[in-house]
Amino acid sequence: MIRSFALFGVAATLAACAPQVPDSGRVAAQAQAQSQTSTFDAPAQVAATPLSGGLASPATAVNPTELAALGIGSGAPVGLAQAQAQQVPLEASPTNPQPALASNPGLSDEQSFTAVSSRETIESDAQRRAQQIAQRQVVMPRALPERPSDTGPNIVEYALSAPNRKGQEWYSRSIFASKGKFQRNCATYNSPDAAQRDFLARGGPDKDPRGLDPDGDGFACGWDPAPFLLAEAGN
Numbered sequence: 001m002i003r004s005f006a007l008f009g010v011a012a013t014l015a016a017c018a019p020q021v022p023d024s025g026r027v028a029a030q031a032q033a034q035s036q037t038s039t040f041d042a043p044a045q046v047a048a049t050p051l052s053g054g055l056a057s058p059a060t061a062v063n064p065t066e067l068a069a070l071g072i073g074s075g076a077p078v079g080l081a082q083a084q085a086q087q088v089p090l091e092a093s094p095t096n097p098q099p100a101l102a103s104n105p106g107l108s109d110e111q112s113f114t115a116v117s118s119r120e121t122i123e124s125d126a127q128r129r130a131q132q133i134a135q136r137q138v139v140m141p142r143a144l145p146e147r148p149s150d151t152g153p154n155i156v157e158y159a160l161s162a163p164n165r166k167g168q169e170w171y172s173r174s175i176f177a178s179k180g181k182f183q184r185n186c187a188t189y190n191s192p193d194a195a196q197r198d199f200l201a202r203g204g205p206d207k208d209p210r211g212l213d214p215d216g217d218g219f220a221c222g223w224d225p226a227p228f229l230l231a232e233a234g235n
Contacts, residue, residue, distance in 0.1 A: 153200035155193055159225030160232060166224045169216040171205050181211040186221035195221035 109115040189195040205218035212220035
């Protein structure tokens with residue numbers, strides 16, 4: 001008896017550990033159901049029914065005269081076809097007259113032989129050329145004006161020979177030089193070149209009576225010799 005229960009327990013344990021085998025009949029039924037295509041019946045046709053009250057006839061909705069003006073109902077072309085039908089095709093032939101151009105007084109017809117020949121003759125053309133020749137003015141070349149010998153200090157020569165650069169203090173200046181005097185006197189010149197030229201003419205760069213060079217670099221009112229140095233170097 002005990003042995004029978006032991007054998008039954010062993011058999012139940014083996015059955016639980018064994019892999020589950022799917023039911024072949026159920027798998028086949030699912031595959032067959034998936035392979036079948038569902039079909040539906042065509043929907044029944046819906047009969048068209050007129051709206052309640054009906055629609056007004058075209059004759060009462062739109063005036064027949066207006067329809068005829070638009071080419072509707074008369075068999076005439078409408079829209080693009082109507083526009084194309086109204087255009088007269090141009091034929092490239094000698095018998096086809098040249099289309100008339102709109103009068104535009106701003107356009108010149110000097111290039112039109114027909115227009116010029118209709119109002120000009122050989123005599124009138126010769127007379128017009130004679131008038132043009134009479135009105136011509138010949139300007140003879142003249143000698144260039146000579147540059148005066150005394151033009152003041154040469155700022156180009158000074159720029160190339162200056163021992164320092166802009167902003168580098170090189171000359172001593174008075175401790176009484178003020179910014180207001182510098183701005184006031186520099187405003188009297190129309191350019192830094194004119195200020196530098198007058199600065200050199202008044203004893204600069206060693207002297208600065210007008211206070212044009214308060215930082216002592218030898219250049220008045222912000223004048224810079226760098227462009228002249230670049231030109232000499234070919235840059």
